[in-house]
């Protein structure tokens with residue numbers, strides 16, 4: 001099943017559009033692993049997918065403990081996303097994607113700045129062959145995102161001036177990406193991107209809570225999935241926080 005459909009099914013089945021960013025911190029690797037498993041056990045019923053990044057992959061090892069975390073996520077019927085922001089030349093990008101998919105990830109996040117030919121084309125080829133997903137960065141959630149994603153560019157295809165993130169939204173449609181990432185911290189950008197991508201390319205929004213993004217504004221602007229890390233991970237009761245965010249996201253959508 002294509003990733004876009006897989007996560008849509010999960011969203012319906014779990015009645016949740018919350019993706020947990022499992023960015024656990026600890027000085028001890030054993031502790032990191034056990035904390036990660038415990039958090040996943042606590043919140044899995046309230047989320048529709050799991051996102052990992054280098055917080056866990058670097059200290060725990062991709063084919064070792066990360067693979068075990070992915071297995072647990074799959075046992076809970078949660079699709080898994082590797083937030084690796086692939087950003088190299090094509091031959092290297094291909095290897096990066098192959099390894100993450102082989103370890104059990106269902107989708108990877110990639111950076112469209114590197115372009116198609118000898119850039120992300122090999123990533124999409126691998127993904128399509130394995131029925132896996134590719135989600136593209138469009139406008140990041142942090143303060144300096146405008147320095148790159150917000151630049152005005154001369155679009156080579158149309159020979160008109162446009163904004164970088166709008167050009168990326170169009171590329172996501174053209175390349176048939178499984179999603180685009182637009183920070184919840186910029187609801188007006190979510191709206192602009194949603195007008196281009198419609199429901200063909202779902203919008204993933206990180207930046208809720210800890211980075212200042214608001215569930216209501218992001219959901220109303222058109223975010224399909226909300227990525228949440230620290231607000232859940234650092235809560236006194238992560239399960240009830242995850243449930244609360246899920247309910248709030250549902251309310252705001254209706």
Ligand code: XMP
Pocket residue numbers: 021022023053083085109137139140141142181182183206207208209210211227228229230231
């Ligand atoms: P917090 O703790 O802020 O975690 O809820 C957010 C998670 O999302 C990642 N992140 C991003 N990933 N594009 C991405 O692909 C972005 O613009 C972006 N902003 C935040 C972050 O690494 C963390 O895992």
